Amino acid sequence: MESLQKYFDTIESALADIEYAASPDGLYAPVRYELSLGGKRVRPLLTLLACEMFGGDCRSALHAAVGLEVFHNFTLLHDDVMDKADVRRGKPTVHKVWDENRAILSGDAMEIIAFRYIARTPAPHTGAVIDWFLKTALEICEGQQYDMEFETRDDVTEAEYIEMIRLKTAVLLGGALKIGAIIGGADSADADRIYRFGESLGLAFQLQDDWLDVYGDPARFGKKIGGDILNNKKTYMLINAQRRAEGADAEELSHWLSATGYDPAEKIAAVTALYNRVGAGELCLQQVDAYSRRAIEALREIALPETAKQPLYDLATSLIKRDH
Amino acid sequence: MESLQKYFDTIESALADIEYAASPDGLYAPVRYELSLGGKRVRPLLTLLACEMFGGDCRSALHAAVGLEVFHNFTLLHDDVMDKADVRRGKPTVHKVWDENRAILSGDAMEIIAFRYIARTPAPHTGAVIDWFLKTALEICEGQQYDMEFETRDDVTEAEYIEMIRLKTAVLLGGALKIGAIIGGADSADADRIYRFGESLGLAFQLQDDWLDVYGDPARFGKKIGGDILNNKKTYMLINAQRRAEGADAEELSHWLSATGYDPAEKIAAVTALYNRVGAGELCLQQVDAYSRRAIEALREIALPETAKQPLYDLATSLIKRDH
Numbered sequence: 079m080e081s082l083q084k085y086f087d088t089i090e091s092a093l094a095d096i097e098y099a100a101s102p103d104g105l106y107a108p109v110r111y112e113l114s115l116g117g118k119r120v121r122p123l124l125t126l127l128a129c130e131m132f133g134g135d136c137r138s139a140l141h142a143a144v145g146l147e148v149f150h151n152f153t154l155l156h157d158d159v160m161d162k163a164d165v166r167r168g169k170p171t172v173h174k175v176w177d178e179n180r181a182i183l184s185g186d187a188m189e190i191i192a193f194r195y196i197a198r199t200p201a202p203h204t205g206a207v208i209d210w211f212l213k214t215a216l217e218i219c220e221g222q223q224y225d226m227e228f229e230t231r232d233d234v235t236e237a238e239y240i241e242m243i244r245l246k247t248a249v250l251l252g253g254a255l256k257i258g259a260i261i262g263g264a265d266s267a268d269a270d271r272i273y274r275f276g277e278s279l280g281l282a283f284q285l286q287d288d289w290l291d292v293y294g295d296p297a298r299f300g301k302k303i304g305g306d307i308l309n310n311k312k313t314y315m316l317i318n319a320q321r322r323a324e325g326a327d328a329e330e331l332s333h334w335l336s337a338t339g340y341d342p343a344e345k346i347a348a349v350t351a352l353y354n355r356v357g358a359g360e361l362c363l364q365q366v367d368a369y370s371r372r373a374i375e376a377l378r379e380i381a382l383p384e385t386a387k388q389p390l391y392d393l394a395t396s397l398i399k400r401d402h
Numbered sequence: 403m404e405s406l407q408k409y410f411d412t413i414e415s416a417l418a419d420i421e422y423a424a425s426p427d428g429l430y431a432p433v434r435y436e437l438s439l440g441g442k443r444v445r446p447l448l449t450l451l452a453c454e455m456f457g458g459d460c461r462s463a464l465h466a467a468v469g470l471e472v473f474h475n476f477t478l479l480h481d482d483v484m485d486k487a488d489v490r491r492g493k494p495t496v497h498k499v500w501d502e503n504r505a506i507l508s509g510d511a512m513e514i515i516a517f518r519y520i521a522r523t524p525a526p527h528t529g530a531v532i533d534w535f536l537k538t539a540l541e542i543c544e545g546q547q548y549d550m551e552f553e554t555r556d557d558v559t560e561a562e563y564i565e566m567i568r569l570k571t572a573v574l575l576g577g578a579l580k581i582g583a584i585i586g587g588a589d590s591a592d593a594d595r596i597y598r599f600g601e602s603l604g605l606a607f608q609l610q611d612d613w614l615d616v617y618g619d620p621a622r623f624g625k626k627i628g629g630d631i632l633n634n635k636k637t638y639m640l641i642n643a644q645r646r647a648e649g650a651d652a653e654e655l656s657h658w659l660s661a662t663g664y665d666p667a668e669k670i671a672a673v674t675a676l677y678n679r680v681g682a683g684e685l686c687l688q689q690v691d692a693y694s695r696r697a698i699e700a701l702r703e704i705a706l707p708e709t710a711k712q713p714l715y716d717l718a719t720s721l722i723k724r725d726h
Binding site for chain 1: 423428483503504511532539540544547548550551
């Protein structure tokens with residue numbers, strides 16, 4: 079990924095250059111804090127790469143790229159409030175450093191700042207970029223709503239789960255690419271193809287993330303293993319384990335889902351073993367592969383020389399690791 | 403205000419026609435609920451009136467008008483969460499009907515819907531309207547932040563208080579008028595004048611609201627009298643009473659500001675009597691008059707026949723009642 083360093087530098091520099099009013103610092107300090115927590119900056123990177131791939135000057139996509147990253151961080155900030163999450167990227171979340179009201183209001187301000195950058199996209203693509211961004215932004219809210227609803231539902235289907243992660247995660251990757259492609263001058267067929275590439279890649283990535291939460295190497299995954307199992311999170315694997323488990327397996331799964339006062343390590347080990355017995359982990363990996371293939375197919379259909387697409391092939395490979 | 407009925411009908415109908423995705427209803431039901439609570443619809447009315455005043459077709463300002471009203475309602479929704487307010491316009495607030503997470507997320511979605519409508523403003527004014535709207539939107543967040551900070555500060559000055567209500571309330575009235583004027587084809591000098599009219603009117607209106615909270619007729623004011631006094635809210639009157647009170651008055655005010663376990667009616671009566679003794683109510687009314695005059699002067703400067711401005715003169719008169 080060394081060749082991408084110049085893009086990351088451009089993005090970090092643009093994020094650091096966001097101009098805030100001189101006061102109230104109480105409003106803008108949390109915004110700066112959230113944006114300083116880092117992260118992979120995948121969305122703005124996708125926007126810049128897509129723009130250049132279609133022959134555009136990536137400087138004309140930089141405002142949109144910044145807007146997308148600010149919006150993404152706004153969703154993380156408010157999601158952390160809703161999930162009562164204490165830690166984000168190894169640091170205390172905004173509502174822990176300050177308080178909930180500050181987190182709500184600073185998030186609201188970030189949403190406005192994101193729109194401001196999106197709207198600075200130069201003509202003639204301003205309107206198309208705004209439209210596509212707003213459509214995507216609303217879908218992300220819909221995804222978060224489904225995610226919260228699923229917490230209290232016992233009958234979430236595999237299709238509903240896929241739709242939820244599509245809205246919550248995948249559409250923003252697709253949207254970031256499509257917006258870059260529009261600014262770069264892609265025709266609508268190719269802009270749709272790159273959207274499908276990003277959307278499928280996003281689904282593959284999220285399903286892989288679910289798998290890694292159970293089977294990952296803690297040192298490389300970056301968070302504790304088994305969190306989803308302890309929270310009874312209705313992931314692709316749990317939904318399929320519930321569907322497939324029979325007899326004693328079904329009883330054991332049901333026991334763990336309603337258990338209280340257990341040893342966390344024991345629950346993680348038991349549910350993981352059950353996932354293994356019913357093949358839920360394997361099924362999840364098959365889906366990762368299927369969506370990865372779909373992403374690559376969409377990329378292949380784009381009417382550009384394969385060499386021009388190489389950075390996106392490389393990025394897809396780096397996001398979907400093949401060593402599991 | 404009968405002659406304004408056609409505008410109100412247009413606005414209500416446009417608000418009712420907002421298209422939501424079919425699902426998740428859990429996200430959009432609170433949005434519809436918040437918008438159904440009513441209110442005076444002053445902001446979209448100002449936009450339509452300003453557009454027509456400068457010779458524009460008010461249909462071309464309708465999207466912006468809807469965007470402004472949706473944004474205003476979004477701020478009420480999130481402010482109610484932050485203030486832990488149980489009632490809005492006589493009905494339970496969104497976070498009481500549903501829960502806080504729903505209120506946060508639905509508000510986020512409303513912010514996006516507001517932008518969507520603002521961005522639908524037809525060319526050639528789309529960019530100018532978006533810019534002015536986003537500037538105003540961010541200022542409103544700044545005002546809310548100051549408002550929250552003032553709750554825990556003892557040294558808020560009169561100037562700081564005026565700046566807070568300017569940001570939290572007045573700029574949106576100014577912005578609604580300016581956006582309507584831009585769409586109606588006003589030149590920049592007149593667009594600035596109508597902004598100043600709205601901004602001054604907003605300050606007069608908010609100061610009057612503070613006064614009515616103490617001295618209003620409960621039957622006509624629509625909320626309980628004395629709420630600000632019970633909450634030690636740092637209004638223009640409290641700030642000035644603290645500055646002016648001496649000796650026994652200063653001690654009594656200090657006593658009531660730190661008192662607990664008191665009889666609410668007794669505190670209201672005592673603080674009101676103190677406001678009377680130090681002339682805080684009268685001072686507030688003088689400010690209402692001063693800002694009203696400033697508003698009328700700005701309106702008078704606009705390069706249009708006085709008859710064209712009559713609806714705004716009438717509206718100013720109806721908002722700032724002269725019977726106090």
